[in-house]
Amino acid sequence: xxxxxxxxxxxxxxxxxxxxxxxxxxxxxxxxxxxxxxxxxxxxxxxxxxxxxxxxxxxxxxxxxxxxxxxxxxxxxxxxxxxxxxxxxxxxxxxxxxxxxxxxxxxxxxxxxxxxxxxxxxxxxxxxxxxxxxxxxxxxxxxxxxxxxxxxxxxxxxxxxxxxxxxxxxxxxxx
Numbered sequence: 001x002x003x004x005x006x007x008x009x010x011x012x013x014x015x016x017x018x019x020x021x022x023x024x025x026x027x028x029x030x031x032x033x034x035x036x037x038x039x040x041x042x043x044x045x046x047x048x049x050x051x052x053x054x055x056x057x058x059x060x061x062x063x064x065x066x067x068x069x070x071x072x073x074x075x076x077x078x079x080x081x082x083x084x085x086x087x088x089x090x091x092x093x094x095x096x097x098x099x100x101x102x103x104x105x106x107x108x109x110x111x112x113x114x115x116x117x118x119x120x121x122x123x124x125x126x127x128x129x130x131x132x133x134x135x136x137x138x139x140x141x142x143x144x145x146x147x148x149x150x151x152x153x154x155x156x157x158x159x160x161x162x163x164x165x166x167x168x169x170x171x172x173x174x175x
């Protein structure tokens with residue numbers, strides 16, 4: 001099964017006994033009612049077999065980046081630092097759908113497991129990892145890189161070259 005926080009949870013005060021358990025088929029097994037975004041998690045588990053954990057946030061800088069009209073929707077995080085390449089990889093922005101709309105899960109399914117993270121337009125990031133620790137580290141790296149992009153937005157940036165990005169993938173693997 002899948003463990004997921006209950007709907008409308010505050011992670012800072014979450015009682016572990018309230019965590020919701022659902023089957024891979026989406027059926028609620030135990031705990032409180034699962035998050036209305038459960039299908040986002042299921043879509044990553046189903047389309048990306050290496051996924052052991054998924055985190056979905058409404059973090060400030062990723063959400064801000066997801067609201068900008070002039071970022072590349074196919075890859076909204078340019079190769080600014082080696083760690084975003086190593087931990088996150090390419091990040092598309094998915095079209096806006098309202099929170100709780102199962103269309104978002106379909107949009108993730110349609111990506112065919114090619115990405116470890118996406119930004120939901122005007123909403124926030126969804127990040128998959130091999131385990132909870134790697135998913136959280138990737139989400140933190142994504143947020144910090146989004147912060148750099150927002151802070152440096154009006155300046156000319158120096159990005160890693162294609163060769164440098166390729167070397168990182170060869171040496172450290174792809175997320």
